[in-house]
Amino acid sequence: MTIQKQLSKTRTNLLHQIIVLVLFLSVSANAQIQRTEPPFWYAGMHNPELQIMFYGKNIAQNDVSVSNNVPIKNIQKTENPNYVFVTIDTKNIPASELVFSFSKNKKVAFTKKYALKQRRENSALRRSFDASDMMYLIMPDRFANGNPKNDSEKSVTEKANRQLPNGRHGGDIDGIINNLDYLEKLGVTALWSTPLCEDNDAVNSYHGYAQSDVYKIDPRYGTNEDYLRLSTELKKRNMKLVKDYVTNHWGAEHWMYKDLPTYDWVHQFPGYSQSNYRMTTQFDSNASAIDTKNCMDGWFVPSMPDLNQSNPLVLNYLIQNAIWWIEYADLDGFRVDTYSYNDKVGIAKWTKAITDEYPYFNIVGEVWMHDQAQMSYWQKDSPISAIQSYNSYLPSVMDFTLHDAFGSVFNEDNASWNDGMIKVYDNFTNDFLYANTNNLLTFAENHDTGRFNQNYKNDFKKYQMAMTLLATVRGIPQLYYGSEIGMAGDKGKGDADIRQDFPGGWQGDQNNAFSKEGRTKQQSNYFDFTSKLFQWRKTNEVVHFGKMTHYLPENNVYIYFRHNDKQAVMVVINNSAEAKTIKTNRFQENIKDSKTAKDILSGKAIDLTSEITLDGKSVLVLELEK
Incomplete structure (x- = not known):
């Protein structure tokens, strides 16, 4: 070999070594940041x-x-x-x-x-959900499977098994997008999905509340890009996307829990201590310090490490994560899980930071309490929490006391001092305790409660009364997926029974309730009524923001008006099993000069000059005519 060839070979080898070294250093550099x-x-x-x-x-x-x-x-x-x-x-x-x-x-x-x-242009001024909306709650794993290929992803532990009630069933973001026309026909204007971020628990991960990566959509649902696509598709239909945000805890499989930045990133006692679940300790002036600490700092369950919002690093991490999702996915609101279990000072800072960034952004907190004063405490500018100089800055809370009334009142045919429609009436007599009653989330059921149609044995008349009430009182009505086709489920058998698969969401389902042709007669009755009611509500500002005037129930008949300067709606709910005749002169202060009204459910004209008769367990929704 000549010297020239040897030099050429040496240069080639040296260049190769340099390239290898550069690639090695590049890989090493990237590997430093995980x-x-x-x-x-x-x-x-x-x-x-x-x-x-x-x-x-x-x-x-x-x-x-x-x-x-x-x-x-x-x-x-x-x-x-x-x-x-x-x-x-x-x-x-x-x-x-x-x-x-x-x-x-x-x-x-x-x-x-x-x-x-x-x-995005005007991102800070984005509008959010309000009382003009009807919010629809889904559990994505149980709604519809649009992409069977992602059911059992390699990167996560639990694989799809539709035969297991508490297993992964395969519902995903594509399944939601494929059925947005169905939701639009139903009258939905805002979609709340239970958490879609990665939950890598080995079992029972479908609910999503034990998140293992809060910057990543669970691959069994799709990708971050799919979530953005869902937001975009909703906006094409003038519908809003509400993210279920969890500030109180993560899952034990969260990557950061396996290598904590600081010992006090999560609450330690040391080790584990369960919450006493007594949220009243957050404001009880007589509460012991240890009871208050165990409520706020105790873990919800052993598989959900409790985040320490009093640690500034944790709090800032949660604030920025929430804002990142708003910007990235163009979100229209949050529902916050277990809001009143958080460190109340920390969660107020979290909420204020978000609403400072987005002045019109609505956030509804889960405050599962059974007293209006206690629920009011957690709403922004509450007259109750002002007594203790506390402000949560939370715009909206969930109306659990109204939910409590929904759970029993329609089985109470015979009114008494405490039973029958007086329960509903009494709920609204306490509205003075709230800073903003229009910004309460109202509901007959959700993913954690008993199914309405199960409780009432699929009595369609009782469903009609409940949905009419939900659609016409103050607040933001929320419907739980499947109720509109008569879906039931027994909570006594476990949570999975109240979170059953929506019929037609999977290939091979014999019954497809997403389509008019595929619905059974019973499903059609439920859907058609619900759709008619909420499509009507969608365009009626007087029902969204009008004043409410109600009258003491008589003979289990509850009558109230939603009214403003331009129009009035009269709602009559006969919770008695028997037909009732109501003299209209008692309601003259709201009927005023109107002689007739149109029942929006039947389309019939109703004479208001003397009396109104309606069947047992029935409703009238009357648009007053001048």
Whole structure:
């Protein structure tokens, strides 16, 4: 071999070694950062400070700097060397790509690119759900399976098995999108889905409340891009997307729980202690400190580590995660799980940070209590919590006392001092306790309660009374999936029985209730009535925001009006098993000069000049005519 050939071969080998070394260093650099959260952010936010969490093996041994003259406000390292929290000031920084450099002994060890993206136009001023909406609640695993290929993903533990009541059944985001026309025909204007983020529990993971990655849609539902597509498809139909957000806990399979940034990232006693579930301790002036602590800090269940919102790192992580999802998925609202179990100071800061960023963004909190004053305590600007100088900043709470009345009242044919429609009437007599009654979420059932149609043995007349009440009183009505076709389920048999698969959501289902042709006669009766009622409600501002005037029930007949300066609606609910005749002169202050009204359910004209007769267990929804 000539010297020239030897030199050429040597150069080739050297070049090859350099390429291998560069590739090795590149791979090594990327391997240093295993996670970055938030994975990207947005320019032009109301709060310009952004705290980025970098995670990787022993990365805390490095110094950190950033490109583009972006100011670093703080670098926080914890007792765990695998974490670095870097706070930057994004004020006046345009959408651009930043580069973070991690250096040791003044030499750059590796870098990480980070994107600041452009926000949607008028993102901060986005409108949210309100009393003009009808919210529909689904459990996505049980609604419809649009993509059977993702039922048993390799990256998660539990695989699909529709034969297991508490197993994964395969419902997904594609299944929801495929049936948006059905929801639109029903009169739905806002969709609340139970959590869609990854829940990697080995069993019973379908409900989604034990999340293992809060920046990632569970692959059995689809991808983050699929979730954004759902939001986009809803908006094409003037429908809104409400995300079920969990601030109180994660799942024990959450990647961060397996390598905690700080010991007090979750509540430790040390180790595990269960909540006493006594939410009254949050405001009880006589409560002991230990009872209050055990409510707030105790774990909901052993598989759900309780997050410590009093730790500023945790609180900021939760705030930024929530805002990231609003921006990324173009969300229209939150429903917050177990709101009143959180550290009440921390959760108020979380809520205020979000509503400061989005002034018109609505958030409804699950406050499962059975007293109006206690529920009112958790609503923004509550006259009750003001006594203790506390403000949760939570715009909306769920009306559980009205739900309690829904659970029994329609079986009480014979009125007494405490039974019958007086229960419903009494619920509204306490409306003075709330800061905003229009912003209460009203419901007959949800994914945690008994099924209405089970409780009432699929009595269609009782369903009609309940849905009429739900559609015409103050607040934001919420319907639970399947009720509109008569779906039932016995909570006594376990939660899975009240979370059954929607018929027609899976290939091979013999009954397809998503289509008019596929519905049984009973399903059609339920659907047609529900659709007619909520389609009517959709365009009636007087029912959305009008004043409510109600009259003491007589003979188990409850009558109330929704009215404003332009129009009035009269609702008559006969909860007696017998036909009743009502003299109209008692209601003259609301009927005024109207002589007739149109019943929106039957289309019939009703004479208001003397008396009204209606069958037992029946309703009238009357638009007064001038």
